[in-house]
Amino acid sequence: MLSNKAFIPNIGVPSKYNVTKRRRFTQSFFLILYFIFPLFGIFYFDSSSSSFVLLGKTIGINNSVLFVLGFIVLLTSVITAAITTGRSFCGWVCPQNFLSEVINKIIKAFALKSNGEKKIIPYAVITAATLLISISVAINFMFYFGAPANVFNSLIHGQLNGNITIFASIFGILVFSGIGIFRHDFCKYACPYGIMQAAVADKTTLRVRFAKERSSDCIDCDACTDICYVDIEPRKLIQADPGCMNCGLCVEACHQVLEPLGVQSMLDFTSEKDVKKENINSKAVLITTSTLFAFLTVFIYMFFNIPSIDLTVTRDDSYVSVLKPDGYLSSNYFVQVMNQTTKEKNISFKVEGIPENFITFDKSNLILSNGQRDRFKFKLNAKKSLLTPGIIQFNVLTYDTNDINKKPLNIAKASLYVPN
Numbered sequence: 001m002l003s004n005k006a007f008i009p010n011i012g013v014p015s016k017y018n019v020t021k022r023r024r025f026t027q028s029f030f031l032i033l034y035f036i037f038p039l040f041g042i043f044y045f046d047s048s049s050s051s052f053v054l055l056g057k058t059i060g061i062n063n064s065v066l067f068v069l070g071f072i073v074l075l076t077s078v079i080t081a082a083i084t085t086g087r088s089f090c091g092w093v094c095p096q097n098f099l100s101e102v103i104n105k106i107i108k109a110f111a112l113k114s115n116g117e118k119k120i121i122p123y124a125v126i127t128a129a130t131l132l133i134s135i136s137v138a139i140n141f142m143f144y145f146g147a148p149a150n151v152f153n154s155l156i157h158g159q160l161n162g163n164i165t166i167f168a169s170i171f172g173i174l175v176f177s178g179i180g181i182f183r184h185d186f187c188k189y190a191c192p193y194g195i196m197q198a199a200v201a202d203k204t205t206l207r208v209r210f211a212k213e214r215s216s217d218c219i220d221c222d223a224c225t226d227i228c229y230v231d232i233e234p235r236k237l238i239q240a241d242p243g244c245m246n247c248g249l250c251v252e253a254c255h256q257v258l259e260p261l262g263v264q265s266m267l268d269f270t271s272e273k274d275v276k277k278e279n280i281n282s283k284a285v286l287i288t289t290s291t292l293f294a295f296l297t298v299f300i301y302m303f304f305n306i307p308s309i310d311l312t313v314t315r316d317d318s319y320v321s322v323l324k325p326d327g328y329l330s331s332n333y334f335v336q337v338m339n340q341t342t343k344e345k346n347i348s349f350k351v352e353g354i355p356e357n358f359i360t361f362d363k364s365n366l367i368l369s370n371g372q373r374d375r376f377k378f379k380l381n382a383k384k385s386l387l388t389p390g391i392i393q394f395n396v397l398t399y400d401t402n403d404i405n406k407k408p409l410n411i412a413k414a415s416l417y418v419p420n
């Protein structure tokens with residue numbers, strides 16, 4: 001049994017078990033992603049065209065199938081991550097937690113010791129740093145609501161959309177209070193992911209565990225408790241604590257203390273089933289991963305097959321097909337198009353399955369900016385004697401105007417009823 005505190009080496013002794021560098025790298029990586037996603041057009045919502053832009057494709061909010069698939073993929077990934085890795089997302093990815101830790105570091109760096117042991121907290125420095133971080137995060141948030149170049153232009157000319165400014169200001173206030181006031185208390189008591197994670201955790205969930213069966217090996221150094229920024233006592237982690245972020249700092253501290261003494265760490269990441277040596281699989285994980293795999297496959301297939309131009313043709317119900325005295329049959333249709341790319345498109349139209357001279361488009365050529373929609377009519381005026389009575393199916397095709405001999409960008413079906 002080791003109990004003499006004189007043997008305690010300094011925290012920071014190099015250990016094979018080093019999570020801090022990997023964790024900082026992961027946290028920084030995800031924070032950088034937050035900043036670059038909209039700026040590089042990887043993901044944002046273009047409020048002017050009411051569509052999402054993802055990897056250079058524009059998805060209109062009317063594309064309900066893709067939205068439902070995307071929502072299921074997101075939900076199942078979050079639940080799977082929560083069951084398997086516990087709150088590792090919070091400790092390793094979440095910017096709220098990371099930025100709160102940054103503020104902790106600032107407090108530590110600027111805190112001054114008064115005569116006694118008590119530290120003087122530099123409120124002015126904390127407030128300034130929190131404001132600066134919150135404003136940067138809130139400004140970047142605006143780029144999630146429009147084409148980045150447009151948002152930037154509006155920003156420097158002070159002509160931002162009122163709703164976006166309100167959203168960004170509310171978001172900035174939430175970030176300020178989250179990282180400056182509530183910090184890890186928000187993570188512990190109010191974070192929706194944390195609440196959901198506690199509800200779905202099972203015996204296979206990864207968590208920190210104190211090796212109670214070897215408790216005499218603990219040298220009572222308190223290094224694990226001192227380093228925990230959410231005020232958990234890791235030695236009491238016989239059962240999972242829903243407030244634990246799985247950050248691994250306490251595990252690393254214990255390794256650093258006990259390794260030089262040739263003693264196995266008292267703290268490690270494990271799961272209930274591994275402790276009890278049970279050979280069980282989580283049914284919930286099986287269900288969520290198979291659902292995730294199935295829906296993700298369909299989502300990827302549909303996403304990469306989104307046509308560059310969305311094309312829909314509908315009959316104008318307010319206009320009844322008419323057989324005119326000169327023997328011509330007349331009908332009206334609507335064409336709806338949307339540019340589903342992030343580049344301007346110059347498009348033309350033609351028909352197949354019915355003579356081209358029967359059709360007159362209101363607009364035969366269109367230039368659409370990214371995400372732009374248009375709706376216009378075309379008229380069908382056909383000599384009835386040239387048509388077979390019954391329902392005639394025909395296609396409306398749209399092409400890239402500069403590429404008229406190549407593959408159509410999209411094809412929509414339409415029909416015409418020819419009376420006897």
Ligand code: SF4
Pocket residue numbers: 208227228229230231232233234243244245246247248249250251
């Ligand atoms: S108990 Fe350990 S792993 Fe959990 S939050 Fe505290 S330091 Fe991180």
Ligand code: SF4
Pocket residue numbers: 217218219220221222223224225235253254257258266267
């Ligand atoms: S469990 Fe905590 S108190 Fe015990 S040896 Fe490890 S770091 Fe020190």
